[in-house]
């Protein structure tokens with residue numbers, strides 16, 4: 588048993604309270620490899636933004652949970668070397684699917700876990716979430732629960748339809764489980780193909796497809812029921828069209844990938860939404876940079892010559908998200 592505190596990590600409690608108070612949101616970026624982690628830490632250190640490093644089931648299978656945990660420990664020291672005296676870094680399990688998975692992450696130094704019982708019956712979700720909270724709180728680890736189902740695919744989390752969160756259930760759920768934050772479903776979804784073109788309208792000025800508006804009425808209903816309680820949005824990539832165009836220009840074949848417009852996320856960040864999950868956008872940034880090198884410098888075979896530009900492109904995007912979308916810069920001096 589290792590406490591995250593020994594690793595220099597923090598839980599989400601204080602940063603969420605400050606984010607709600609200050610009208611901004613904390614970025615939760617998934618990581619699977621060193622270049623992605625370097626880019627996240629460089630971006631957070633340069634902007635002095637609190638940051639949540641997320642580890643999904645897919646990441647644990649791809650990179651190994653133990654290795655990712657030590658990488659996060661290294662990230663704290665790296666952040667200090669970059670001149671960030673007091674790094675505010677959370678190591679969070681994304682979409683924990685069982686009590687055992689959550690326990691194993693807590694025992695090895697994660698500072699926050701999500702238990703995703705959203706696919707279960709309501710009472711089973713309450714019971715599972717409560718069990719994880721009771722274990723986690725002994726070690727000061729914070730727990731995110733989920734009510735409502737998001738459409739889309741993220742690693743192995745998939746559903747073909749939305750079920751919006753019911754505001755009338757949230758007080759009962761939070762009170763009975765004791766969870767520290769709540770992921771809700773208001774129309775965001777996992778993956779780079781969040782909407783079909785048929786679901787969208789065309790913006791007359793830009794010619795770009797605009798997805799159906801998020802259910803801000805559901806968010807407002809949740810806020811009314813749970814004033815000041817930390818709310819989480821999953822599946823909040825925006826699918827930057829310039830990255831999609833670069834990928835397709837250099838041999839990719841992404842068709843009509845559509846995300847959540849950034850101004851909508853900005854609006855959410857100003858509310859009780861204090862954690863916004865972004866994964867697909869960094870995948871696009873990485874792939875675009877690598878494809879460009881492969882296409883324009885076909886003789887190159889040193890991985891640093893394409894993973895380096897990929898890292899730079901992800902870092903640029905993380906800074907953009909922090910400063911222009913979430914507004915979390917300058918909140919972790």
Ligand SMILES: [Zn+2]
Nearest residue numbers: 741821822864
């Ligand atoms: Zn998610």
